[in-house]
Amino acid sequence: MKDIFLLSKLFIKKRLNLLTKEDKMILSSLQEEYGFYKNLKTQTLLKRTHHYSLIDSNAAWRKISKKIDQKSKRVAVFPRKNWIGYAAASIAILCIASFLVFQNVDFGQAPAVSVSQPVIPKGSSKAVLILNNGEKIYLNPESGYTSSNSSSNGKDLVYTESSDTDSVEFNTLAVPRGGQFHIKLSDGSEVWLNSDSKIKYPVQFSKNKPREVKLIYGEAYLAVTSSAENNGNGFQVKTGQQTVKVLGTEFNIKAYPEEPVITTTLVEGKVRLNLQEDTFLLAPSEQLSFNKSTKETQINKVHVYDAISWKKGVFSFKGADLKHIMTVISRWYDVHVIFENRALETIRFTGAFSKEQNLEQLLKTIKETNFINAYEIKERQIIVK
């Protein structure tokens, strides 16, 4: 990337006949490396500058400035409840029981680990709360938030039940990549949201209708209060074409747009799942997978822990391929993963690692298995070699 910045400067110097001898040498070698340089047209680039006039950076700065000032005023006033703390102690052990023996790896090659700053921090509690009127509130441990019916310490968001049940206000909580969040809804049901997830729910549930929330995308673990405590009202979660109806139970739904399958895993109790025209009943430890493109459904017995460990501060995998593992990692550390050798995507691993460790430690653990030769961290990209 440094080359690109240098090239841009040399381009301008060249147009103005300001190149020094040294510049010329650098330019000719860079030109060779970056073939697209010679296709650049000054005329076109000059035209592009016109677009800049349409962008009002002063107005934008005022907006940002306001947001920043607001943030520093808000102080968290709630007791710390660290729900990822449970498993913080569990240290990464990526024990290998490789199910696939991978042939093409050259074990003789010296492992190269190259790292360039900045250090990528682990994920943390953060989310954007979008109010009924569209106002966005940024939540993180440095900035709490309080309204008439909810409050947040920047890690949890808790709604209180109010007598005003006629209101049909909705809030939406979006957790970015590298984030996680916990919500307690007005009926006492709890929702844990994984990175890159978004959920919409009413601020108050109606007294005489089934309670309903919508997982717009991402992964959520729900612990739902029983219908007996809620005027007999059941609870349902909509996710795309799927509706999960429950009477009081704990379960996990994973529905990332970039993954081909939606999975619903029941931990406790009983759920009924409506999908297209079909209805499925799930028993504890059963997982329903729905393939979005083939529309196939499948119910499997699974180790519940693997499906819900993320909520306990651990990522746990059983025979998962490296591509999937890296996808999960990329969400928590907000990075992009590139496989230089695509064959590596299919190696399978079993093991667990703590979400509390930093990215480098984790990659080292994977590298030490010798199934990958090296990795490189470049800005926010990880290249697996």
Added chain:
Amino acid sequence: MIELKNKDELDVVFHAYYKALVNYASNFSINLDEREDIVQDIFVYLWKQQLEFPNEAALKAYLYTTVRNRCLNVIKHNKVKSDFQISQNIDPVEDSLFQKQVLEEEITRQLYKIINTLKGRKREIILLSLKGMKGPEIATKLKIEAQTVRAIRTQAYKIIKEKINALGYFLNFVLTYR
């Protein structure tokens, strides 16, 4: 080491890159409002996270990469909304495309800065020479002496030279005044 710990420093970085980043995002066919939101969010995030960068290039690379990633996310989600090719993964690799687009944007950014530091005749003459016109041609076009063109251009070059150095490493300013 660049640390964006006080607002003035963020201000400098913001004004240096905001327009370029918003314009760069247009490569992803996202509308202007949304692009501005994306870039503004990134600056708020940058502030909140108090990230540190070893040098200006690292900061710049971070900004472009983050804009790209967020745009890809937006496209992904819009796609889902329209229920189109849900399982299709957007390939984040396309490295050389990314580099090419960043190069175009960086050049545009610097051209814009240069053009806007110059005024009147200096600006006219530099614009024409950037377009590839030679001194005499410019003189004919602007109906002035070729000698005058040369003189004005020399002055303009002097300003630009200073500007280019400042542009490439404008953050030197941030670093030295601390």
